[in-house]
Every structure is written in structure tokens, then in C-alpha cells.
Amino acid sequence: MQIFQCRACGSRLYFGNRLCLGCGRQTAYLAEGVAMVAVDIGNDGAPLPLADVDRSRRWRHCLHRANDDACFWLVDEADGTPLCRxxxxxxxxxxxxxxxxxxxxxxxxxxxxxxxxxxxxxxxxxxxxxxxxxxxxxxxxxxxxxxxxxxxxxxxxxxxxxxxxxxxxxxxxxxxxxxxxxxxxxxxRHEVGHYYWQVLASRPGFFDGFRSLFGDEGVDYSQSLDRHYQQGAVSDWQGRYISAYASSHPWEDWAESWAHFMHVVDAVDTARAHRLRLDDVLEPAGLYGPWPPDGETLLDLWQPVSLLINDLNRAVGMPDAYPFVVSPTVRDKIAFVSAQARALASPG
Ligand SMILES: [Zn+2]
Ligand SMILES: [Zn+2]
Ligand SMILES: [Zn+2]
Structure with a gap:
């Protein structure tokens, strides 16, 4: 997660905050800008985001903000729905x-x-x-x-x-x-991985890479899960899978790998936002190159960052934030997921 700032007073805006702690303005999430923003209130009571947006557009708070305090996202009135994206x-x-x-x-x-x-x-x-x-x-x-x-x-x-x-x-x-x-x-993150598997499945060449890393997804799914829950994971799962559950079926292995891709991107992005400086030896490609980096670079960066967050957690008496081992095989799987996600992304 990036660090967002109030454009009026410069205070940090945390994802999910309803008010700026510096100036007291309302804050909201502007999906178009992929950012938390402070908002002024127009004469008609409508929120006016302090951001680079077309001033002719009209916004409202999501219905679940006023009714349930369950949301903080803005809705473009032109969307024709009271609910946010x-x-x-x-x-x-x-x-x-x-x-x-x-x-x-x-x-x-x-x-x-x-x-x-x-x-x-x-x-x-x-x-x-x-x-x-x-x-x-x-x-x-x-x-x-x-x-x-x-x-x-x-x-x-x-x-x-x-x-x-x-x-x-x-x-x-x-x-x-x-x-x-x-x-x-x-x-x-795991469940959305299943969604993107389906989206990717029709793309040319996907199955060549998928099956060489994750295996044949044609093996019976419900039998595989039954076996996993009755007998537990295969004994040598640690070297080949990110979690015991990932060993139950290639689809679950993919979904677990997708979830870890999302954890890694988010955590490394957070390290960047905090301007973390890595040891030159540990920083093979640099945290501050093009974003998002390719899968190999991402996983190179994740190695020292994951050690850091685990050590920070232990320092305050908490269990490891990332209690997983990324073996070389698992690394290849997450790098493949990363490459697939990049290929699916719309141009920036
Ligand atoms: Zn402010
Ligand atoms: Zn909402
Ligand atoms: Zn699943």
C-alpha cells in the first residue's frame, strides 16, 4: 500500500480513514485515482475530491458510508448507482x-x-x-x-x-x-486467484507454462480435496508448495501462488512507500526501479523484505508476519503468476 497525503494539509491519509487527522476534512477513496483523498463539501453537500479530476464530474459518498459506516469510497454520479465500485x-x-x-x-x-x-x-x-x-x-x-x-x-x-x-x-x-x-x-486473494485462472485459461500458451509448474489440473478435484482432508498433505510438500493446502490440487496450488503474488507485491510496494533502503548486496535490482517489477526482481526484493518484517514482528513479541518458505520451485510458480498478471493488466 502506498502512503497517501492530504492535499490541503499534507497529513498522511490511511486507507480507510474517514477524516484527515491533520485538518479534519472528510477523506474518501477515489478509485479513478487509486488513492485516498481529502474532500471539500460543495454548496449542495456533494463531496469535491481534492485531486486531479475533471471538475465537471459530480461525486457522492457510497451509500454504505452514511447508512452503515462500512465504506469510504466515492461514487461517480454518472455511474447511476448509489454504491461504489x-x-x-x-x-x-x-x-x-x-x-x-x-x-x-x-x-x-x-x-x-x-x-x-x-x-x-x-x-x-x-x-x-x-x-x-x-x-x-x-x-x-x-x-x-x-x-x-x-x-x-x-x-x-x-x-x-x-x-x-x-x-x-x-x-x-x-x-x-x-x-x-x-x-x-x-x-x-486466494479466491480471486481462481477467478483469474479462468480468465487466463483461454489465453494461448497458458497451459504449457501452467502444467509444467503446477501439474495436470484434470485430476479429479473433489477426490483430491477429500484425500487432502482425510490424509493430510504429501509428506515432502514444503519444497514444492507454498502451503500444505496448495498440494491438494493444481487449482489450489495456483490460487495459493496467486495469493502470495498479491501479498508480495503489496508488501514490497509498502517497503518502497516507506523509502526503505536495502543493503546493496541484498538489493539486486533496486526497490525504486519500474513498478511493478518482473516476477524475478519482485522475489529478489521480497527475500530481504520478508526477513525484515518477520524480525520486526519478533522484536515486539508477535509471530512471524510471513510464516512461509519460498523454495526455488515455489519461486518459479509465483514468478509465473506474476508474469501472467502483467500480461493481463491493461496498459498504464
Ligand atoms: Zn488534511
Ligand atoms: Zn462502497
Ligand atoms: Zn481455492
């Missing part, structure tokens, strides 16, 4: 009259806002049909008696069990599955 993707949400649902849904939307911001930064398509795959959609659901919700994806639809926003529930599931890492943002 993140909220409008949630075609089903839980019953918000239940305060537990309401609190959980807000946390899922916050993670989704971060995800969508990353997709905008990477200039990846998600709002239009791409290669025959419909636009991305979300069902954010709460389990009901007799109705389980399973986090997962089907074609362009991502379903999230909002109970994952409850720390106690998520940590219990994490422990029972023996996972070192389980977060809402991680779920979203």
Missing part, C-alpha cells in the same frame, strides 16, 4: 438487522476494499466480461440453521463465510486445520 460487487450480503452479521460484514467489506484497491493498482480486469468470464461478484453470507456457508468460488462468483471475520472463529479453524496463517485478505 467495491460495494456494488457484493450482490448478496447478510441480514444487517442482526448486529453480529453487521459487524462481521463490515470487516469483510474492509478486506474486500483492500483487495479491490490492489486489483485497481495492478490494472487487472474485474468489472467487465473478460475472455468470456463474467465480471467478478461476491456473496458475503452468514450461515443459517441447516444452511452452511463454504468460502470458495464458482466461475466468477466468490462466496465468503462472514463468520471468518470473527477472530475467535477464524483462529479456531486455523488451529484445527494446522495452518500458520489465516486472514480475510488471504481468503480474498
Amino acid at each position: 467495491s460495494c456494488r460487487l457484493s450482490v448478496l450480503i447478510p441480514d444487517l438487522s442482526d448486529p453480529i452479521n453487521h459487524a462481521r460484514w463490515k470487516r469483510v467489506e474492509a478486506a474486500k476494499q483492500w483487495l479491490i484497491h490492489s486489483l485497481l493498482e495492478l490494472r487487472l480486469p474485474f468489472e467487465r466480461e473478460t475472455s468470456g468470464v463474467p465480471p467478478l461478484e461476491f456473496h458475503l453470507l452468514s450461515a443459517q440453521p441447516g444452511h452452511r456457508v463454504i468460502t470458495g468460488h464458482q466461475e466468477s462468483l466468490i462466496t465468503i463465510d462472514v463468520a471468518e471475520a470473527d477472530d475467535e472463529i477464524r483462529l479456531r479453524r486455523r488451529a484445527s486445520l494446522g495452518e500458520p496463517y489465516r486472514t480475510l485478505l488471504g481468503h480474498l
Whole structure:
């Protein structure tokens, strides 16, 4: 995540803040500028973003800001919908009259806002049909008696069990599955990886690279997952997969690798935003070259940055922020994902 500044007073604007802590102006996310901005209020009460935007355009706050304090994104009035580019993707949400649902849904939307911001930064398509795959959609659901919700994806639809926003529930599931890492943002980045697999699958040459790294995706999916949950991961998974779950099926390996590509891009970008200086030996290509860098450079940079964030966490008594080992095989997979994402990105 980059560091955003209030154009009126120069204070830092954090992603998600509703007010500038320096000058008290309202703040909002301007998807067109891929940035947090301060806003003035026009005579008619409409927000006026302090940013390089066409002054003739009219904006409003997303409906979920006033109603639920669940959003902070601006909506272009010309879009003809009261919901912003993140909220409008949630075609089903839980019953918000239940305060537990309401609190959980807000946390899922916050993670989704971060995800969508990353997709905008990477200039990846998600709002239009791409290669025959419909636009991305979300069902954010709460389990009901007799109705389980399973986090997962089907074609362009991502379903999230909002109970994952409850720390106690998520940590219990994490422990029972023996996972070192389980977060809402991680779920979203994994599931969106499945979406982009479908988008990429029709591109010439994709399967040659995919199958040589991830294997044959034609092996029976439900049998593979059943075997994974009954017998656990293959014993030597650490050298070949980023996580135990990635070893369950080539599709899951891809989705895990995609999620890690997004973690790595975001974390290295954050290091850049903070003007981190790496040791010359550890900085093979430089943090401040063209962005985003190619996959090999990105992973070269990630090595020292990931050690740093883990050491910083240990220094304050926290567990590792990135409890994973990027083996040479895993590195090749993430570099392949990175190259595919670059090829899919619209020109900057
Ligand atoms: Zn300010
Ligand atoms: Zn919104
Ligand atoms: Zn998956």
C-alpha cells in the first residue's frame, strides 16, 4: 500500500480513514485515482475530491458510508448507482438487522476494499466480461440453521463465510486445520486467484507454462480435496508448495501462488512507500526501479523484505508476519503468476 497525503494539509491519509487527522476534512477513496483523498463539501453537500479530476464530474459518498459506516469510497454520479465500485460487487450480503452479521460484514467489506484497491493498482480486469468470464461478484453470507456457508468460488462468483471475520472463529479453524496463517485478505486473494485462472485459461500458451509448474489440473478435484482432508498433505510438500493446502490440487496450488503474488507485491510496494533502503548486496535490482517489477526482481526484493518484517514482528513479541518458505520451485510458480498478471493488466 502506498502512503497517501492530504492535499490541503499534507497529513498522511490511511486507507480507510474517514477524516484527515491533520485538518479534519472528510477523506474518501477515489478509485479513478487509486488513492485516498481529502474532500471539500460543495454548496449542495456533494463531496469535491481534492485531486486531479475533471471538475465537471459530480461525486457522492457510497451509500454504505452514511447508512452503515462500512465504506469510504466515492461514487461517480454518472455511474447511476448509489454504491461504489467495491460495494456494488457484493450482490448478496447478510441480514444487517442482526448486529453480529453487521459487524462481521463490515470487516469483510474492509478486506474486500483492500483487495479491490490492489486489483485497481495492478490494472487487472474485474468489472467487465473478460475472455468470456463474467465480471467478478461476491456473496458475503452468514450461515443459517441447516444452511452452511463454504468460502470458495464458482466461475466468477466468490462466496465468503462472514463468520471468518470473527477472530475467535477464524483462529479456531486455523488451529484445527494446522495452518500458520489465516486472514480475510488471504481468503480474498486466494479466491480471486481462481477467478483469474479462468480468465487466463483461454489465453494461448497458458497451459504449457501452467502444467509444467503446477501439474495436470484434470485430476479429479473433489477426490483430491477429500484425500487432502482425510490424509493430510504429501509428506515432502514444503519444497514444492507454498502451503500444505496448495498440494491438494493444481487449482489450489495456483490460487495459493496467486495469493502470495498479491501479498508480495503489496508488501514490497509498502517497503518502497516507506523509502526503505536495502543493503546493496541484498538489493539486486533496486526497490525504486519500474513498478511493478518482473516476477524475478519482485522475489529478489521480497527475500530481504520478508526477513525484515518477520524480525520486526519478533522484536515486539508477535509471530512471524510471513510464516512461509519460498523454495526455488515455489519461486518459479509465483514468478509465473506474476508474469501472467502483467500480461493481463491493461496498459498504464
Ligand atoms: Zn488534511
Ligand atoms: Zn462502497
Ligand atoms: Zn481455492
